[in-house]
Amino acid sequence: MKKLSLWLMLIIFAGLTGNLSAQELTPPVKAPQADFISQGSSHTLAEYRGKKVMLWLFSTWCHTCAAGVKALAEKHKEWKQHGLIILALRNYNNGGYPGADVEQFIAHYSPPSATRNWVKGEASEEMNKRYNSRQYPDIYFLINEQGVIQEQGTAPAVFIKKIIDFARSDTQKEAVQ
Amino acid sequence: MRLIINALKNVWTLSAYRWLSVSGFALFFILYLMTLPSSFTGGQIGWIALQYLDLSMVILSFIMALLVAFIMTLMVWLIRQGQKSSKASATGGILVGIFAPVLCCSPIIPIIFGSMASLLPSFIGSSGPLFQGFIATHQIELFTIAIILLLLALYQNAKKVIHGNSCHLK
Numbered sequence: 001m002k003k004l005s006l007w008l009m010l011i012i013f014a015g016l017t018g019n020l021s022a023q024e025l026t027p028p029v030k031a032p033q034a035d036f037i038s039q040g041s042s043h044t045l046a047e048y049r050g051k052k053v054m055l056w057l058f059s060t061w062c063h064t065c066a067a068g069v070k071a072l073a074e075k076h077k078e079w080k081q082h083g084l085i086i087l088a089l090r091n092y093n094n095g096g097y098p099g100a101d102v103e104q105f106i107a108h109y110s111p112p113s114a115t116r117n118w119v120k121g122e123a124s125e126e127m128n129k130r131y132n133s134r135q136y137p138d139i140y141f142l143i144n145e146q147g148v149i150q151e152q153g154t155a156p157a158v159f160i161k162k163i164i165d166f167a168r169s170d171t172q173k174e175a176v177q
Numbered sequence: 178m179r180l181i182i183n184a185l186k187n188v189w190t191l192s193a194y195r196w197l198s199v200s201g202f203a204l205f206f207i208l209y210l211m212t213l214p215s216s217f218t219g220g221q222i223g224w225i226a227l228q229y230l231d232l233s234m235v236i237l238s239f240i241m242a243l244l245v246a247f248i249m250t251l252m253v254w255l256i257r258q259g260q261k262s263s264k265a266s267a268t269g270g271i272l273v274g275i276f277a278p279v280l281c282c283s284p285i286i287p288i289i290f291g292s293m294a295s296l297l298p299s300f301i302g303s304s305g306p307l308f309q310g311f312i313a314t315h316q317i318e319l320f321t322i323a324i325i326l327l328l329l330a331l332y333q334n335a336k337k338v339i340h341g342n343s344c345h346l347k
């Protein structure tokens with residue numbers, strides 16, 4: 001019991017010190033540049049400068065991610081109306097565990113018409129290191145037109161209201177002010 | 178099966194144990210109803226997860242809560258009789274049933290493994306997603322194991338209730 005307690009304390013201590021040294025993207029912060037693959041070609045986040053973007057990294061074995069696809073697909077009219085672009089990217093190597101590719105996964109949980117305008121692809125290793133260093137099953141970033149991350153979180157189905165508020169916000173006007 | 182029914186009949190002669198079973202069932206039924214759908218909410222438990230409840234989760238919650246309530250009743254009876262109860266299988270079954278949905282898709286495992294990676298970076302660092310992915314894609318197997326453990330615990334404790342501290346003659 002004493003040895004177990006000692007190990008637990010070591011792990012907690014390592015966790016605290018590890019946390020302090022881990023690179024974190026704490027909003028508001030400029031979104032680091034990174035690339036991803038979509039439809040067979042490489043793209044960068046810089047291409048979406050001037051637009052409101054939801055960058056969502058997820059793994060296709062994850063139930064929370066399935067719920068996220070459904071929840072986001074249900075609000076597709078909202079995203080279209082307010083010009084929010086959804087970058088739905090599979091974690092590099094699917095987060096290290098095998099699973100469906102991103103197109104199959106999204107098609108399984110939503111009607112094609114609801115996700116037609118999504119940018120679907122796979123994150124590069126570099127993007128995963130910068131945006132998902134802790135290897136969460138899923139993580140999303142709400143990036144405004146100025147390329148600043150305003151919000152981050154996991155499980156978009158749970159925080160759909162925050163995403164709607166971001167889509168509806170006039171971030172260009174806020175930047176001027 | 179007869180052993181379990183007889184053990185419960187023995188214990189339920191007192192109304193206090195009948196109430197214990199009913200209240201235990203109610204408590205664990207609600208607990209499982211709230212934790213099972215949390216695999217769809219990144220581990221978040223509560224009202225937000227309830228919208229993801231489906232019939233299979235309700236049935237699973239019912240079965241597990243029933244087994245836990247019976248086990249709990251028998252264990253309390255055994256303890257009050259001054260006998261040892263069988264705890265390991267029951268604990269395993271209860272914990273697997275509660276933690277499997279919570280751990281599958283929440284940030285808990287990445288945070289724990291990230292902390293452990295400070296000590297064993299090369300081994301632990303990439304193990305978090307493997308562990309979590311395994312849990313997410315083997316939920317049916319995990320709940321089956323949980324139910325088997327609970328049935329085993331129920332049988333072990335029922336046997337002790339029926340046979341008591343009987344001596345074994347060589």
